[in-house]
Amino acid sequence: MSNLETVELKAFVPAKDFGLSQRFYQDLGFTLASSVDGIAYFHHENVSFLLQDFYLEALASNFIMHLLVEDVDAWHRKVQEAGIAQRYGVRVSAVELQPWRMRDFVLTDPSGVQWRIAQNV
Numbered sequence: 001m002s003n004l005e006t007v008e009l010k011a012f013v014p015a016k017d018f019g020l021s022q023r024f025y026q027d028l029g030f031t032l033a034s035s036v037d038g039i040a041y042f043h044h045e046n047v048s049f050l051l052q053d054f055y056l057e058a059l060a061s062n063f064i065m066h067l068l069v070e071d072v073d074a075w076h077r078k079v080q081e082a083g084i085a086q087r088y089g090v091r092v093s094a095v096e097l098q099p100w101r102m103r104d105f106v107l108t109d110p111s112g113v114q115w116r117i118a119q120n121v
Contacts, residue, residue, distance in 0.1 A: 011049050012039075014060045016111040018053040024088050024110050025051065029078065060112040072103050072119035079107060097121065 015021035022040050026032055030042040038053030047067065069075050076095050079085070084107070085092045093106040104118035 008048070011065060012052045012054075013049050013065065013109075013113055014055050014063060014111055015051050015053055016055040016060065018051070020088070020110050021051055024084070024090075027082055027084060027087070028107075055111060057112070063113045065113065065115045067115060067117045069117060069119055072105065072117060075117050076105050079105075 013021075018038065018040070022032060022035065025042050030044045033041045033043055033048075035041070040051040042049055042051060049065065072095055076092075079092055084090065088110050090110060091106070091108045095103055095105045097103050098118075101121045102118040103121055104116050107115045107117060109115065
């Protein structure tokens with residue numbers, strides 16, 4: 001019988017301007033662990049993703065990341081206080097209660113990738 005235990009799952013997030021996107025995610029609070037050959041590895045506590053120096057508008061505009069956090073209001077405040085929307089020309093929605101029993105807000109990155117940052121209710 002084989003061992004089917006999983007270890008990790010990471011998404012490859014597209015970047016239109018690789019350098020700008022790396023700065024964006026660092027300003028958002030992610031740690032840049034490495035960046036080699038057009039792939040940057042980011043993490044924050046126990047979550048991670050790979051930013052790739054690759055961009056197709058159709059892919060980026062339909063790409064959604066979901067980040068589940070303990071305190072969505074604290075994350076929203078951090079984004080607001082850091083001036084992420086103004087600095088990067090991105091959209092940040094208000095925190096809203098969703099019918100799927102989460103409170104969340106939407107943050108769009110510089111490439112058009114949508115992040116839903118959410119807290120269970």
